[in-house]
Amino acid sequence: MPTPRRSPAPAQRRPQPSRGSERPVAPARRKRPRWAMRAVTTLSVVVLASAGIGHAVVSSLDAKIARVDPFKDMKNRPQAGNGMNVLLVGTDGRDRISEEERRKYRLGGAPCHCTDTIMIVHISADRERASVVSLPRDSYAEVPSEDGRKAHRIKINAAYAEGGPNLTVRTVEHMTHVKIDHYLEVDFTSFMKTVDVLGGVRICTAKPLKDSYTGLDLPAGTHRLKGGQALQFVRARHVDSDSDLGRVQRQQRFMAALIERATSSGILLNPMRFRDVTRAVLGSVRADKGFGTGELLDLGRAMRNFSPSSSEFTTVPIGQLGYDVKGVGSTVKWDEERAARLFRTLREDRPLSGNRPRHRTVPVEVDPRQIHVQVENGTKETGLGKRVDSALAGLGFRTTGRPLAGAERSLERTVVAHDPGWDRSARSLAAALPGSELRPVKGLGPTLKVLVGTDFRQVRKVRVEDPLQGHSTVVRGDETGCS
Structure with a gap:
């Protein structure tokens, strides 16, 4: 060139x-x-x-x-x-x-x-x-x-x-x-x-x-x-x-x-x-x-x-x-x-x-610090639930710190279960878990549940802009398109 x-x-x-x-x-x-x-x-x-x-x-x-x-x-x-x-x-x-x-x-x-x-x-x-x-x-x-x-x-x-x-x-x-x-x-x-x-x-x-x-x-x-x-x-x-x-x-x-x-x-x-x-x-x-x-x-x-x-x-x-x-x-x-x-x-x-x-990084609607999460290992892989819990906590999500034990049968796809009233929080959480499925569950309440599947590969970094200070956030063109 x-x-x-x-x-x-x-x-x-x-x-x-x-x-x-x-x-x-x-x-x-x-x-x-x-x-x-x-x-x-x-x-x-x-x-x-x-x-x-x-x-x-x-x-x-x-x-x-x-x-x-x-x-x-x-x-x-x-x-x-x-x-x-x-x-x-x-x-x-x-x-x-x-x-x-x-x-x-x-x-x-x-x-x-x-x-x-x-x-x-x-x-x-x-x-x-x-x-x-x-x-x-x-x-x-x-x-x-x-x-x-x-x-x-x-x-x-x-x-x-x-x-x-x-x-x-x-x-x-x-x-x-x-x-x-x-x-x-x-x-x-x-x-x-x-x-x-x-x-x-x-x-x-x-x-x-x-x-x-x-x-x-x-x-x-x-x-x-x-x-x-x-x-x-x-x-x-x-x-x-x-x-x-x-x-x-x-x-x-x-x-x-x-x-x-x-x-x-x-x-x-x-x-x-x-x-x-x-x-x-x-x-x-x-x-x-x-x-x-x-x-x-x-x-x-x-x-x-x-x-x-x-x-x-x-x-x-x-x-x-x-x-x-x-x-x-x-x-x-x-x-x-x-x-x-x-x-x-x-x-x-x-x-x-x-x-x-x-x-x-992926823009999200809700600050992770406002989102309560319970992680459950949906696979037979030992320690996977703890790893996901720690990674989400590292991004600011308010995890319980006590992931539930693995299932008898492995779940193929990671699921984010949520009460329909907390759909914006659920979308923000799902953005940190590439490929995860959103699943509305009536009556679940404000704590979202992550069922970790065998497809899990990583927890992706997310960002949220303050409604006022967000006007100064800088994003590159390759961060604004399709993932």
Whole structure:
């Protein structure tokens, strides 16, 4: 594989002036939680570049991108760091969605032509990592004073309505102190076509997902979602105990699955398929004037081995939900200290996940410390029950420490027996026991029972995000997909 070469610093490409517990927690209020489809569509533009397709094909695609100048007359900008920072914003345009699709996928209503997606994608200088940081649309923000405009307080998504791409970039840079190198803006009308032209995206769900708001209706299991269902999957708000956090996790899983589909299927190495995919994506994209053929080719040459494990996702750390600001309303206030550390990490071109071990952990709904477990050895193997009990206790599960003796006849499959009222705890426990079977038992009470079968191989590490602090949890793309 050729040695990756660094892209020239943005200032070298053109003069600076032209650059520019199980109880749910009340989520922050959002009228239109639809950011993921624009985020996924926009991120796919970067992913498509990883194929290393020839100059002629990329040049023809470049011509399809509408141009904006978000860096015009910008002054007092942050100092540039290593790597490349792309600001992704999404608007709610839907001009090319048919009336039939609007009814089928619950897409009625008039677009507000506002921004409800803001994300920073950092591509490392060695082009081996993409770090994606989401900035919630209702984040409390301060617009800097410049060009006669007084400094004032807003929700961060209102910057677009006030001053378009230019004020959006100014506000994000002011809040994060991260210099933005490129700007990409999309609407969600191309989302369904993008997913369809990729042949669908594979996702997994451990429980049925049904949401009357979007029309999503998925049984538990593995599914390959086409465009319409994918749109429902990333928009659904009413399938989780905490609508916002549950939706964020699903959106991250979908983004990782999209990257895996695009990079592992061979689609991007087939010029004709590559052309079809990019036509579906780029028709609704607006970008800064500097993001063109050269940038696409440079990313392509350096990112041919890009994969889900090369990506990491997080949301800016949140200090307070429902933070009331006079004249602005209820906002999401960042944890200033932790947010500063996060953005410093981006500026220094370091991975957000640090040096944590590269083992797969599984997100769960309930903290293991709240789950009571009785282990029973369902096999003739001596000591197996004690081994499982100790391993689960090591993860924080509240085991009895006294596993029951083995059975006369070996159980082939490990079972997690649970009272139907403790189904969320049961799913969290089952996630730590790969391949286990969930078995509802009425009247069992709050203590879950693990019957260890001959199929048992390991206890898998799990993680749970605090409903508030979870906004700063970092997950890699290969940790968000199907096990």
